[in-house]
Amino acid sequence: MSAVPVTTSPSDSGAAPPRVVVEQVTPSVDGGRYPVKCLVGEELTVGADVFADGHESVAAAVAVRPAGGDWRQLPMRHAGNDRWLATIRPDRTGLWELDIVAWIDAWTTWRHDAEVKADAGVLEPVDLAIGAQLLADAADRAGPAAADAEHLATLADRLRGTDPASALPAVLGDERVDHLMWHHARTGTATRLDRVRHLDVDRERAECSAWYELFPRSWGPPDRHGTFRDVAEHLPYVAGLGFDVLYLPPIHPIGRTHRKGRNNATAATPTDVGSPWAIGAAEGGHTAIHPDLGTVDDFRFLRDRAAELGLELALDLAFQCSPDHPWVAEHPEWFRARPDGTIQYAENPPKKYEDIYPLDFGTASWESLWTELRGVVQHWIDEGVRIFRVDNPHTKSLPFWDWLIADVRSRDPDVIFLSEAFTRPKVMYRLAKGGFDLSYTYFTWRTSASELRAYLQELTTPPVSWFFRPSFWPNTPDILVPPLTGGSKNAFATRAVLAATLSASWGIYGPAFELMESTARPGADEYLDNEKYQLRTWDLTRAESLAPLVQRLNHIRRDHRALRRNRSLHFHPVDNPHLLAYSKTAGPDRILCVVNVDPDRTQEATVDLDLAVLGVRESDDYVVHDLLGGESWRWRGRRNYVRLDPASETRWPAHVFSVEIERRR
């Protein structure tokens, strides 16, 4: 198992190096450098190539433990072509360790040879003596387990007895012998992995969650800055839509120096409220609450009220400062100084963002900075927050996130981090490898059926599915792109259906989404009169709201566990490039979606279903119930007709079918 051993004499460790090879362990992220993600209680199949020289049998076990706990070994089984498998099911959240142990299995080798020789009539007394020796040696090793030792010694004696030939079937047929020999007959040096692998075991919301983002300051009465108490009053609306995570943009005091005005104007008027991401003012920084939102007690009231309604609060971690942030005066060493003594503001040349001072994660004082930032996270954890949406993590040092997340989760493994890394694919993936549980994705820009199919196949198959969990957002306060800028209700519906059914985690920025806000600021892929820079007033009672569809989708997700995971996603061929057909399954729960990505035009097609994926046999009748439109059809065989017509009053631009099999006798 060692790398290129350039030595001039064999190792002098005493025992010969282990003979069994263990390779190609799965699941695996970058050869074990990063943990594999899974959910608590979920089954995970561990595989490895296990083999040795020669013709002897090998045996292998997966060893697992919660970090710091006791190791447990589970036997692996040979699945052919030297591939060995075992299924584990981690039963608590947090970091787990995984190793593989493999050894030459002298007992199984002897058993096989003895059986073959006995069948061929060439078994000799010495063969039985070898078996007896194996049993006796194992009995010695089993000493502390007295009952085991005694049983093995008895079997050894039988093989050495006066009638060994008749003893052989009795020994080989003994119900306990293989089990006892698996435990006690290991000889020689066992092989172990050259590095222990890690599993990051999460609670369910780390993969499956429905997020609603709102700006609290817009939820008061018209013309007054909204408060946590105002939001608390509207929580039944959000909970009623079926969401389970309520995400608030930064709730901290907002800087005044270089504050941005409405529509991102360079100069703010005295009444402009500023961007919540320009964090820090005289009132405090990342652990303070904006006075206009309320007090810490108001925050706790909102948190508790949300919890009563099944909503978990998610806060924003935006590790950057306004020029007014207390850290600027207290810790200038945490920022990058320019030769003229000024602090470097954010820029993307030639653009300048003078309202934001980035923190310098590589400062010589990085230890005190990192520790302070961990303190911020811990502050909100102590306030009962367990979910964080991290703003632009890709502009902060990657080793910082590796350290921060591992550190926080070592103490509180239920904390979930969502990465808002709209950046290059490898950076996005590296953040996930380093610990982020969930990530925003390119879904927001993937609109054609072929783009979506290719992207989802990448996300839901190894290796990506082993470390990256997507969260699909049709919109965010920062991003308003086609097809939503057209304002078509069908387009909004299509994007909602895709997000909610393709990905186990989805979210919307509301009420802009369900109220189908669709006007972009000229020259920007961003909303006009964006809440990032001003208060808005929303009419939640508007007749044209998409709220009923959003609610329906969330209820379907709650009722159908097939939609609560990503790995079973399967695309089915369909002979119209504007339609996407896919299924997700979880045991008997089968969801089949057919979505029109050209939703303002009628599209029809024949879907060519992979019946095996759906658990349907060629001879089965099956009924597809449209959980959106309410209609049902009886289908049979692979090829079935679908039609999605935008003019129809009762139909959405998608079918979300539950598939029910009517098995013939």
Add this chain to the structure above:
Amino acid sequence: MSAVPVTTSPSDSGAAPPRVVVEQVTPSVDGGRYPVKCLVGEELTVGADVFADGHESVAAAVAVRPAGGDWRQLPMRHAGNDRWLATIRPDRTGLWELDIVAWIDAWTTWRHDAEVKADAGVLEPVDLAIGAQLLADAADRAGPAAADAEHLATLADRLRGTDPASALPAVLGDERVDHLMWHHARTGTATRLDRVRHLDVDRERAECSAWYELFPRSWGPPDRHGTFRDVAEHLPYVAGLGFDVLYLPPIHPIGRTHRKGRNNATAATPTDVGSPWAIGAAEGGHTAIHPDLGTVDDFRFLRDRAAELGLELALDLAFQCSPDHPWVAEHPEWFRARPDGTIQYAENPPKKYEDIYPLDFGTASWESLWTELRGVVQHWIDEGVRIFRVDNPHTKSLPFWDWLIADVRSRDPDVIFLSEAFTRPKVMYRLAKGGFDLSYTYFTWRTSASELRAYLQELTTPPVSWFFRPSFWPNTPDILVPPLTGGSKNAFATRAVLAATLSASWGIYGPAFELMESTARPGADEYLDNEKYQLRTWDLTRAESLAPLVQRLNHIRRDHRALRRNRSLHFHPVDNPHLLAYSKTAGPDRILCVVNVDPDRTQEATVDLDLAVLGVRESDDYVVHDLLGGESWRWRGRRNYVRLDPASETRWPAHVFSVEIERRR
């Protein structure tokens, strides 16, 4: 770059952890656990994903050195999507080390920003001051290189001078500044790989060689045991066929106890010569020479005579003993003892091989055994042997081979080991990962076009092509399988063409192959009257010999370097399942083969050439010269007709075309 860092405080190493990520290094075997193979003087492109947080530029270099030598750094270039590449060309054989160094490139970042700001007219004095600081800091670091330091300091002064705006173009346009800053401006902690990678750099015969195997004892006059001197007399025949490696089965004394008779008979007659693989007798063991073959001087005579004719001797390493081997008495601890005190002979229950005692590589005395075996190899290296064909390496401890080969090659990197591991695929590959330069393959049993295509695609693409080099043998003394058992000359020709053109290394067991010996012993996939157990007399002058074709193939291989490597192999579509069309290219040298794998029937087809692979444009005329049959055809475009007719006197069941482009003006 570290694995899951579970700590409760940031590292206290002083400097912040490196910000640049280096991932997905290629070429790579099992994440760097085993070396990548390449040939001396060959170009190897090293790739890695390199990126960091934020918007600063990164830079990366490949660092390489022969093990123990001095590191050299070569810049990597960005090839898009965060992938970085550099091409290296190791210039001596042996183990090399490879690392990647990557850092935040402050100079390139500043250069880019300054250019953008200058273009937009927003460049400020402080921006120039930042550049001047970078140059001055680099000048300080370049101190020992005085000329560099002075040049950088001068540039810094210009940016700080009275007319900095006009200085900017001069500084950015300086011819040396980027080069100097690449060397001297590195700040912060650079990233390195978490383990240094290894390259195993071989001489050309480790990939490209033509082997001829013969039993010296059959090369004397009829009815006398042949000698090394007899073989020496026939060397012009072997060299004339164009081979460059002459491989001899074991040349050691042969055991008498349980000696096998002709045709593998359990009992030998007194005149039976026995199998050369039953090594060891009163006359000696693995370092002795069978007295009937001659003396050590005769061996040296043969070796030197072969060298004069361009033939390199390859010896057989068969690490097993006859019961008469001196080790059995001197070192019983190197064998496995049974409870009755006897030594365990080889068996594959219910079959017994009582003429062979396997060595016990896991014995408690493994160190003295391994050292003795290394001594055997060194003995023959000292006798001028640099190529070993290793018998059944898969029945000996894999860590033993890892150690032995690395140890031998650390002293003599020109030694080549060919693995005769006809075993399961993962074991075969693991032997190659552990150091075997070449390996026998499943080619011997792959006969249909689709089987061959699939197998060759596996062998010639990563990751397999990074560690495994095939040697294709149509026959061996142990293996006589269809299609050769039919005795058809066309079948022999097809197998020779496939082996010699698909694989850069090929070999035959002769003269059985070229004389088209085709009778199997009933019930065995082995020759009747096999030379393994008896002397044979061969009539090399037989009219029906395939020698002219074998000679032609070896000469084509010498003249066309396209055939001397494996990685350029490309299959072209052909509309007849009995034909295989493939090309190999090396610069302007282009070979295109069309082979009939149903060679006793006429097969015709249209070949649909991937012209780009051949360097041919749609508008080109090109001429295909059949290097076997001698005819030429002028072709144009992708689709061309071929016909291979067994009845034709002048044609072989294959075309081996050299492709010559006639470019239009």
